[in-house]
Amino acid sequence: LGKFQLTGIPPAPRGVPQVEVGFDIDANGIVNVTAKDLGTGKEQKIEIKSGSGLADEEVERMVKDAEAHADDDRRQRDLVEARNEAENAAYQADKQLEELGDSVDESAKENIQAAIVDVRGSLESEDAGEIRAKTEALQTAFHQVSEQMYAAAQAQAADGASAGNGAAADDSSPEGEEEVVDAEVVDGEESR
Incomplete structure (x- = not known):
């Protein structure tokens, strides 16, 4: 137009x-x-x-053509959407993998890179289902790595907190009871 x-x-x-x-x-x-x-x-x-x-006959012919090809148009739109989603997922995974660097273990990194290659290879396919399946496999692989990283970060934070609590527990009396000490703070220079 x-x-x-x-x-x-x-x-x-x-x-x-x-x-x-x-x-x-x-x-x-x-x-x-x-x-x-x-x-x-x-x-x-x-x-x-x-x-x-345009003559009325031409307009009517165009409308009929559009109706006849509606299913093909839907399939094509679905295919284009699947390709766009796959391309974006591969791009994001590649970018995040690069940002994470060495914090991702080598086997997980290889799995994600293989999934990225699969997704990019599927972009030439005419099967939207295949493209979506490869995209889901990539997202699943990346989610597993993300979960492992968050679990490791939480475990590290918990270890740090328990180490601090462990030091306080060592100061307690042998019977497991806390000693209560009454003390007064006095400025050391005045008492000399």
């Missing part, structure tokens, strides 16, 4: 730019499309009027 470009957006890492797109169709069949980059405030607009001059 029409094309326009939203220019002047500075380069940014994947997933950072935010573009707000709005579509408005009025009673006269005029389509107004706006796109605004939220970071820079740059905005573009286009107005598409119904001056295409």
Whole structure:
């Protein structure tokens, strides 16, 4: 129906730019499309009027074609969504694996890297189910590593807390009863 470009957006890492797109169709069949980059405030607009001059027969044929291909369109949309999810999952896992570095044990790192390779290999597939299965396998592998890391961090925190409690327990009397000491603090310089 029409094309326009939203220019002047500075380069940014994947997933950072935010573009707000709005579509408005009025009673006269005029389509107004706006796109605004939220970071820079740059905005573009286009107005598409119904001056295409299509005959009623052509419009009806197009509607029938659209209905006939609706299932294919749904499958294609599902495939594209699966590919996008898989690509994002692989990107995020790769990025997080790099950030975690040596804190992930080597076998877990190899499992995740193999799952990333599987996901990226499945992107060429035409089977959305296969792509989603590989994506879930990657997410499961990464969740297991995350759980292990959190468990290790909690265990380390618990060990630190019990070591502090253990030192206090050693100061107690042999019978296990606490000694009560009454003391008064006196400034040492005045008493000399």
